[in-house]
Amino acid sequence: xxxxxxxxxxxxxxxxxxxxxxxxxxxxxxxxxxxxxxxxxxxxxxxxxxxxxxxxxxxxxxxxxxxxxxxxxxxxxxxxxxxxxxxxxxxxxxxxxxxxxxxxxxxxxxxxxxxxxxxxxxxxxxxxxxxxxxxxxxxxxxxxxxxxxxxxxxxxxxxxx
Numbered sequence: 001x002x003x004x005x006x007x008x009x010x011x012x013x014x015x016x017x018x019x020x021x022x023x024x025x026x027x028x029x030x031x032x033x034x035x036x037x038x039x040x041x042x043x044x045x046x047x048x049x050x051x052x053x054x055x056x057x058x059x060x061x062x063x064x065x066x067x068x069x070x071x072x073x074x075x076x077x078x079x080x081x082x083x084x085x086x087x088x089x090x091x092x093x094x095x096x097x098x099x100x101x102x103x104x105x106x107x108x109x110x111x112x113x114x115x116x117x118x119x120x121x122x123x124x125x126x127x128x129x130x131x132x133x134x135x136x137x138x139x140x141x142x143x144x145x146x147x148x149x150x151x152x153x154x155x156x157x158x159x160x161x
Contacts, residue, residue: 029079048084
């Protein structure tokens with residue numbers, strides 16, 4: 001079981017253009033507390049409420065903290081931070097869709113992109129010991145969040161590698 005102090009919760013992070021707040025959970029790699037001078041690459045993962053440990057006994061989750069601990073422990077990847085960005089289901093997948101999407105919905109992708117690039121990333125870089133350059137910063141998502149990953153990454157090469 002992961003040390004609960006290695007998953008930090010940032011409750012009520014405000015997304016100005018979306019007009020809402022969301023919880024951000026940050027996975028800290030095993031050496032984060034032991035090596036106070038070390039800086040880390042960052043992986044931003046959409047649909048963050050499913051990324052780490054289940055929130056209740058009946059919930060499911062991807063348990064990325066376990067996968068990362070295994071990959072780091074076996075030397076397959078270097079230590080990284082994982083930023084799990086909570087998805088707001090009220091908007092459905094709309095915040096993952098940009099205007100060029102072929103869906104007949106209100107696309108909020110540019111507002112979500114603004115949140116990630118202009119509000120959340122600077123906050124994470126200020127609070128945690130990150131390597132903030134694009135070559136050390138990645139996005140991850142599946143389904144509509146995978147589409148958002150592609151669009152946001154392509155449109156922001158100065159933020160994401």
